[in-house]
Amino acid sequence: MYYNIILSCLMSKWLTFGRIKNDSSYSILMKKTGGNGKGFLDRYFILHRNYIAYYKPGKMDGRPDDTQEPQGYINLGECILEETKSLFKTQPLTFQIASKNGRNYIIRGKDERSIEQFLLLIRPRIQSLTTMTIASLGNVDQSLNTIMNLLPRPMKLPDRVKPDVSTKWIVEMTEYYNAYWTWEPYLMKVEQFSELCYGGIKSYVDWFVSSDGPRLSMIRCEELVLDNWIDYIKKTALEITTYQDSRFFREDFDDITKHIRNMVILVDSYNLYMHKVHHSVKHVDKFLEEKQLFEQHLDIFSKMPSRHSINFNNIDGLPGKIYPAENSESNNNDDDEICWSFVRNTLIHCDSSDSLSDSKLGSSGEIDEWRFSEGCFQHKHYGSVVWNNKSWIWTHPKTDYRIKFDWDNINQSFVYFQPVITSITISSTNSTPNKLSITKKPHPDTVYADWKYSSNALTAVVVGNKAEPKIRSFQIQGNVPVPAVLIAAMFSHIRNSLQQLGIIASGGN
Numbered sequence: 001m002y003y004n005i006i007l008s009c010l011m012s013k014w015l016t017f018g019r020i021k022n023d024s025s026y027s028i029l030m031k032k033t034g035g036n037g038k039g040f041l042d043r044y045f046i047l048h049r050n051y052i053a054y055y056k057p058g059k060m061d062g063r064p065d066d067t068q069e070p071q072g073y074i075n076l077g078e079c080i081l082e083e084t085k086s087l088f089k090t091q092p093l094t095f096q097i098a099s100k101n102g103r104n105y106i107i108r109g110k111d112e113r114s115i116e117q118f119l120l121l122i123r124p125r126i127q128s129l130t131t132m133t134i135a136s137l138g139n140v141d142q143s144l145n146t147i148m149n150l151l152p153r154p155m156k157l158p159d160r161v162k163p164d165v166s167t168k169w170i171v172e173m174t175e176y177y178n179a180y181w182t183w184e185p186y187l188m189k190v191e192q193f194s195e196l197c198y199g200g201i202k203s204y205v206d207w208f209v210s211s212d213g214p215r216l217s218m219i220r221c222e223e224l225v226l227d228n229w230i231d232y233i234k235k236t237a238l239e240i241t242t243y244q245d246s247r248f249f250r251e252d253f254d255d256i257t258k259h260i261r262n263m264v265i266l267v268d269s270y271n272l273y274m275h276k277v278h279h280s281v282k283h284v285d286k287f288l289e290e291k292q293l294f295e296q297h298l299d300i301f302s303k304m305p306s307r308h309s310i311n312f313n314n315i316d317g318l319p320g321k322i323y324p325a326e327n328s329e330s331n332n333n334d335d336d337e338i339c340w341s342f343v344r345n346t347l348i349h350c351d352s353s354d355s356l357s358d359s360k361l362g363s364s365g366e367i368d369e370w371r372f373s374e375g376c377f378q379h380k381h382y383g384s385v386v387w388n389n390k391s392w393i394w395t396h397p398k399t400d401y402r403i404k405f406d407w408d409n410i411n412q413s414f415v416y417f418q419p420v421i422t423s424i425t426i427s428s429t430n431s432t433p434n435k436l437s438i439t440k441k442p443h444p445d446t447v448y449a450d451w452k453y454s455s456n457a458l459t460a461v462v463v464g465n466k467a468e469p470k471i472r473s474f475q476i477q478g479n480v481p482v483p484a485v486l487i488a489a490m491f492s493h494i495r496n497s498l499q500q501l502g503i504i505a506s507g508g509n
Contacts, residue, residue: 015053015073018066024048026121029062031108040108047121049194050076050129077129132189140196150179151214153207157221160228163262166269174276180214229266236263237290240297248388249307249375257301260294267291305388310375312481319343320478322488324471325457340488342480345372347487382494387483394494398503401443414451414486444497451489458485
């Protein structure tokens with residue numbers, strides 16, 4: 001008897017309103033039958049974990065003072081589920097909570113809805129508490145220490161994970177999820193007992209079941225990381241065919257190769273994550289088409305020639321000549337009749353003399369030449385031509401306009417690559433959208449003729465809307481690499497393009 005009195009006093013102190021007001025699931029003002037036939041009395045009810053505490057109403061909105069102790073409390077672990085029910089049929093707006101000690105608490109609410117809501121909250125707790133006791137939870141402090149080591153508070157989870165550490169992250173997340181599903185039922189039991197939830201235990205348990213707890217933290221981390229991976233995979237798959245637009249040698253693909261290998265890792269990591277972390281859900285591997293595309297391009301890029309492998313060392317040191325064929329149709333001036341000489345990896349624009357001293361000079365008195373080294377012909381004024389045994393591409397540093405031919409080895413032809421025209425606009429009341437160079441002038445819209453190499457001659461193939469070149473055929477004497485011949489054939493077009501773009505003056509460099 002004395003033990004029960006002492007316990008009741010301790011619980012009253014424990015359930016002081018100020019101590020539990022922020023640790024409650026529900027609070028409501030209702031009426032309860034008093035002892036000694038006092039009838040229904042106003043009481044302020046609070047559902048606090050495994051207890052219902054009821055207080056004399058305060059003066060302000062019924063809430064008691066922080067120092068106020070309860071008039072009484074109901075331990076839900078000692079209640080009878082079947083007898084805790086509404087009494088609407090016999091007593092309107094009334095329900096009862098039945099205790100195992102034989103006491104029935106008769107309570108009256110303001111409306112049926114609030115009563116039903118209150119019963120929906122307490123009945124599952126009564127049912128849960130009838131199957132367990134504090135003693136059944138064992139050494140709670142020891143168990144909490146184990147859980148805190150497995151699921152530390154706070155959890156420092158990333159929102160981005162790089163491919164090189166993706167496996168490590170998957171292992172960590174797998175361990176976190178396994179720990180959560182192992183210990184979550186235990187923590188949910190501890191959470192129901194007010195006697196256990198105090199100090200550090202309460203702080204951790206409250207965090208565990210909150211929106212900032214491990215479950216939602218892991219979900220947020222998973223969504224951010226996996227969505228980021230998916231974005232990278234899809235974006236790379238869309239862009240991968242454009243990587244060869246500005247890269248021509250194996251060395252140019254070093255950064256792209258690394259990136260694509262990382263995309264393969266991300267595809268594998270995504271599927272591994274779903275299998276490991278969500279193993280209870282049947283997962284069908286995704287992004288396999290993208291992975292196949294990545295692997296195909298890795299193979300293509302690995303077979304690109306090295307710039308160091310492109311050379312004309314097999315050509316002897318004697319000068320080769322390029323000049324307009326005698327039967328070539330042309331409407332050119334005398335300047336276009338000048339021939340070309342190729343010697344020692346240099347293409348020189350010259351007149352009909354074999355001597356370099358007779359070379360055609362630029363306006364500055366310099367020899368007009370294209371020097372070849374490591375897959376590229378360089379000219380001081382006219383830009384550069386890249387040659388990788390597959391494509392011939394002319395570019396100039398002052399414009400993004402370029403001219404590209406692909407080499408058809410079977411037909412021994414240069415096939416013009418017509419670019420897809422996009423638009424960059426500049427504000428102008430009378431202008432139409434045009435693709436612009438760095439010089440802000442419209443790009444040439446010429447569709448160049450193809451060129452076929454046969455019998456020591458390079459001849460234009462003019463069909464459809466292909467532009468008619470000034471000189472349709474060039475004869476080759478001696479040893480001249482075919483990409484150098486195309487420079488000679490396209491030289492007038494290159495010069496005209498630079499003049500149209502305002503990069504060189506008409507008739508000059």
